[in-house]
Amino acid sequence: MKALQLEMALFRVEKVVAGSETKLRDGVLSVDQDELADKVRTDERLRAVEVRVANPGDSVRIVPVKDVIEPRLRVSGEGYPLPTFPGMIDKAAQVGYGRTLVLRGAAVVTAGAILGFQEGFIDMRGPAAQYSPFSQTHNVVLVCEPVPDLPPHQHEEAMRLAGLRAATYLAQAALPLAPDEVETISWLPTQGGAPNGGRLPRVGYLYMLQSQGLLHDTYLYGADAKHILPTLLSPTEAIDGALVSGNCVSACDKNTTYHHQNNPVIMELCQRHGRDLEFVAVLITNENVTLEDKRLSSSRVATLGGMLGLDGVIISKEGFGNPDTDLMMNCSKLEEIGIKTVLITDEYAGSDGASQSLADAHPAADAVISTGNANQEVELVELDVVIGDPDRLPALAGATGTDNRIELQAVTGATNELGFSNLTARWQ
Amino acid sequence: MVHYLNQFFAQIGGEDKADLPPSAREGVIGPGQAFAKEFGDQAEIVTTVYCGDSYFAEHIAKAQEKCVKLIAAAQPDVVLVGPAFNAGRYGMACGAVAQGVAQRLSIPVVGGLFPENPGYEMYRQYAFFVETKGSAVGMREAVPRMARLALKLARGEEIGPPAEEGYLPRGCRKNFFAPESGAKRAVAMLLRKMAGLPFTTEYPMPEFDRVPPAKNLPDAGQALVALVTSGGIVPKGNPDRIPASSAGRYASYSLAGVTDLSPDQYQTVHGGYDPTYANADPDRVLPVDAARALEKEGRIGSLYERYFVTVGNGTSVANAARFAGEIAQALKNDGVQAVILTST
Numbered sequence: 001m002k003a004l005q006l007e008m009a010l011f012r013v014e015k016v017v018a019g020s021e022t023k024l025r026d027g028v029l030s031v032d033q034d035e036l037a038d039k040v041r042t043d044e045r046l047r048a049v050e051v052r053v054a055n056p057g058d059s060v061r062i063v064p065v066k067d068v069i070e071p072r073l074r075v076s077g078e079g080y081p082l083p084t085f086p087g088m089i090d091k092a093a094q095v096g097y098g099r100t101l102v103l104r105g106a107a108v109v110t111a112g113a114i115l116g117f118q119e120g121f122i123d124m125r126g127p128a129a130q131y132s133p134f135s136q137t138h139n140v141v142l143v144c145e146p147v148p149d150l151p152p153h154q155h156e157e158a159m160r161l162a163g164l165r166a167a168t169y170l171a172q173a174a175l176p177l178a179p180d181e182v183e184t185i186s187w188l189p190t191q192g193g194a195p196n197g198g199r200l201p202r203v204g205y206l207y208m209l210q211s212q213g214l215l216h217d218t219y220l221y222g223a224d225a226k227h228i229l230p231t232l233l234s235p236t237e238a239i240d241g242a243l244v245s246g247n248c249v250s251a252c253d254k255n256t257t258y259h260h261q262n263n264p265v266i267m268e269l270c271q272r273h274g275r276d277l278e279f280v281a282v283l284i285t286n287e288n289v290t291l292e293d294k295r296l297s298s299s300r301v302a303t304l305g306g307m308l309g310l311d312g313v314i315i316s317k318e319g320f321g322n323p324d325t326d327l328m329m330n331c332s333k334l335e336e337i338g339i340k341t342v343l344i345t346d347e348y349a350g351s352d353g354a355s356q357s358l359a360d361a362h363p364a365a366d367a368v369i370s371t372g373n374a375n376q377e378v379e380l381v382e383l384d385v386v387i388g389d390p391d392r393l394p395a396l397a398g399a400t401g402t403d404n405r406i407e408l409q410a411v412t413g414a415t416n417e418l419g420f421s422n423l424t425a426r427w428q
Numbered sequence: 429m430v431h432y433l434n435q436f437f438a439q440i441g442g443e444d445k446a447d448l449p450p451s452a453r454e455g456v457i458g459p460g461q462a463f464a465k466e467f468g469d470q471a472e473i474v475t476t477v478y479c480g481d482s483y484f485a486e487h488i489a490k491a492q493e494k495c496v497k498l499i500a501a502a503q504p505d506v507v508l509v510g511p512a513f514n515a516g517r518y519g520m521a522c523g524a525v526a527q528g529v530a531q532r533l534s535i536p537v538v539g540g541l542f543p544e545n546p547g548y549e550m551y552r553q554y555a556f557f558v559e560t561k562g563s564a565v566g567m568r569e570a571v572p573r574m575a576r577l578a579l580k581l582a583r584g585e586e587i588g589p590p591a592e593e594g595y596l597p598r599g600c601r602k603n604f605f606a607p608e609s610g611a612k613r614a615v616a617m618l619l620r621k622m623a624g625l626p627f628t629t630e631y632p633m634p635e636f637d638r639v640p641p642a643k644n645l646p647d648a649g650q651a652l653v654a655l656v657t658s659g660g661i662v663p664k665g666n667p668d669r670i671p672a673s674s675a676g677r678y679a680s681y682s683l684a685g686v687t688d689l690s691p692d693q694y695q696t697v698h699g700g701y702d703p704t705y706a707n708a709d710p711d712r713v714l715p716v717d718a719a720r721a722l723e724k725e726g727r728i729g730s731l732y733e734r735y736f737v738t739v740g741n742g743t744s745v746a747n748a749a750r751f752a753g754e755i756a757q758a759l760k761n762d763g764v765q766a767v768i769l770t771s772t
Contacts (some may be wrong), residue, residue, distance in 0.1 A: 004484045008489045040646060054608075071519045090489075098673065110452070112611035115697035115702060115703070117672045118699065118700075118702075133680050134498075135630060151704075152702060153694070157650040182557075201619070201622045201623075203618065203622075212701075214702035214704075215702045216701075229744060248702075250673070250699075250700070250742065262613035264609055264610075264612070264635040264713050265623075267611070267612065267614070268611050268612050268614075268615045269439075272615060276619055277619065311622050312618045312622045314614050314615065314618055314619065320742065321700070321740070321741070321742070323555070340618065340621045340622050341618075342614045342617045342618040342621065344466075344610055344611070344614050345631070347601055347631065348674075348742050348744060349600075349601040349744065350674075350744035350746055351674070352553060352600060353553075353601035353602055353745060354598075354600050355744030355745050355747065356634045356745035356746065357601060357631060357634075357747035358631075358634075359745065361633045361634055362633065363633060364631055366629055366633070367617050367618070367621050367627060368629045368630055368632075368633075369610050369613050369614045369617065369630050370601075370610075370630040370631045372603045372609045373602070373603055374742070375674055375742065375744065376603050395672070395675040396741065397672055397700065397741065398673060398674070398742075399671070399672070401669075403672065407742075408603075409672060409673065409674070409742060415476070416610075417610075418610075418611060419609050419610025419611030419612070419613065419614050420609065420610070420611065421605075421609060421766065422605045422606045422607070422608065422609050422610070423603055423604075423605055423610075424603070424604065424605075424606045424610065424613075424630060425601040425602060425603050425604070425631075426589055426598055426600070426601070426602060426604065426631070426754075427589060427590065427598075427600070427601065427602075428587065428589065428590065428597075428598050428600045428601070428602035
């Protein structure tokens with residue numbers, strides 16, 4: 001068997017500007033705003049699309065933010081035409097091997113209110129900027145306006161597809177160029193052999209996807225995650241377009257499509273694969289709302305973990321409150337059969353930090369990574385330019401009723417539970 | 429800075445002056461001199477506020493309010509309380525002052541307490557309490573440690589964990605940036621856990637409150653039943669301004685004469701779910717229509733004349749527990765025997 005080998009051809013983007021032609025030269029991505037808007041407006045559900053750019057340090061606020069996507073294009077592998085986001089804007093095919101062009105440092109940001117309070121914001125400078133990873137990316141923002149009376153679910157889908165289309169459109173700018181760097185992620189089961197002849201611990205990654213429905217949805221090859229049973233993914237396909245966010249939910253701890261494409265747990269486990277551990281599989285599961293579904297999914301997770309002979313599992317979560325129960329059920333059922341777990345979660349400890357952080361708890365959850373208290377407030381300063389609609393800011397989940405403070409909850413990616421950032425919390 | 433003292437340390441008198449109400453004086457008094465020496469030219473105690481221990485204990489709300497007012501007038505950057513060592517009433521007063529200052533003025537407070545002083549357990553989250561000896565013999569040690577923390581806070585510096593900075597744990601979660609990402613820390617922790625090596629969880633599990641279900645009603649057909657929801661159904665316009673998430677309050681509204689919730693008169697303010705279906709028919713979240721039907725059929729005695737509502741979206745467990753206690757007491761006082769609790 002050959003290793004699943006994914007070549008990520010990286011093209012560095014150090015600045016994004018508006019231009020008469022879409023091209024990439026010397027790290028500067030110029031964007032033909034009209035052409036990009038036309039590509040995206042092929043969806044008749046979008047009445048108007050405005051394309052804007054924002055670079056780190058600019059006095060710019062983007063609000064309300066729906067999704068963030070890394071510009072990518074698959075250029076070799078299976079499928080014709082080659083799929084970048086199979087099941088979404090492309091035909092179904094195997095991803096996770098072959099070559100994918102990546103505009104590293106760039107991001108597509110989709111903006112425009114669908115539900116108003118369930119989107120987030122990104123500040124490119126000021127006190128809130130340090131909490132969003134997307135204050136550090138060079139952003140091409142699509143401000144999308146739907147046709148009148150478009151139902152929210154249609155609106156969400158139209159914006160989701162618009163973001164993906166823009167991501168593949170922008171990545172085409174790299175086609176004539178040689179990459180700055182090629183990162184090869186090669187994954188093949190090691191058959192358990194450690195470099196020193198011993199046995200490496202067998203590690204799995206349990207990837208919990210938000211799937212509560214009513215616009216809290218994630219898509220796996222286009223399949224709605226609330227209808228899947230827990231299943232296995234290869235580490236390379238998980239980061240190569242198989243997973244797409246369809247979430248309108250609190251911004252701090254939802255996984256944007258960008259987070260899926262750059263899942264830090266998968267990257268870290270791949271790096272240590274064959275050296276410190278054997279990365280056996282990604283187990284994908286959902287976070288459904290009924291207790292019966294939670295029972296079913298967590299039991300399937302434990303069975304799969306047992307079948308794979310895992311010694312340990314990292315569990316990441318998406319969202320908060322209701323999914324705390326899925327997290328605890330997954331943890332306790334895996335620990336019950338002797339599989340060690342480490343959980344990644346954020347906290348909702350109140351703005352003073354004095355409340356209990358999670359809505360559920362279990363004694364088996366003795367190894368927890370915290371990605372920070374989402375209720376902690378940050379100062380809101382005035383910025384020169386607002387892309388989108390500034391009036392939506394006071395309505396976001398996380399707004400405090402004051403003009404100058406907001407909870408991290410509203411900052412896109414602030415307490416991401418894949419452990420994407422360095423934010424954490426401790427006792428004071 | 430402003431310094432809070434009791435009547436004894438303010439050099440007014442002993443137990444005979446303990447019923448002295450709050451007052452203030454410009455400049456330093458008693459232990460304030462030691463702080464002034466410690467601060468040098470980096471900070472100044474502009475006002476000292478003091479109150480008799482008995483007066484404070486017997487008029488907590490009033491004394492707290494008055495002290496906060498006197499402190500606010502001086503516009504300090506940091507407030508010092510005590511140290512109160514193991515003096516119970518004085519420790520409680522220091523804590524109450526700290527609570528008022530932290531909650532109403534958002535100004536940091538530094539104090540000094542013996543760990544068994546009841547003021548610590550009660551008010552630990554509102555101040556940085558340096559650990560002191562049980563009596564005033566510990567003054568000499570306490571002052572420089574309190575002064576160091578006060579200066580750090582005055583300069584707006586981050587305060588590290590309790591053991592590092594020398595204060596008693598406040599029981600508060602505080603954000604900071606770790607040197608490595610959460611994902612890297614997670615893999616490192618798992619490797620240690622699998623190898624049987626010691627590791628430190630970043631969030632120790634709380635004692636979880638398991639509530640045994642109540643006994644069945646002996647006769648539901650006679651029972652007074654109430655509706656309570658965390659699904660955010662409020663009269664149109666949200667008159668009590670319940671927030672879409674992280675709710676700090678709940679409200680209660682009359683159901684007298686209401687048989688069905690119309691979308692013209694009710695809406696949801698919950699920010700955690702798609703409100704389309706709840707707004708189209710608010711009975712989907714607060715089932716007044718179904719409850720009235722049960723009432724008519726005699727399957728419940730009657731529907732309680734009011735309902736309680738909050739939003740359970742990112743709302744802290746501490747707030748939720750407080751709401752629940754108050755709502756349950758109000759329902760009990762009115763003779764409600766059962767509650768239908770709808771969530772979303």
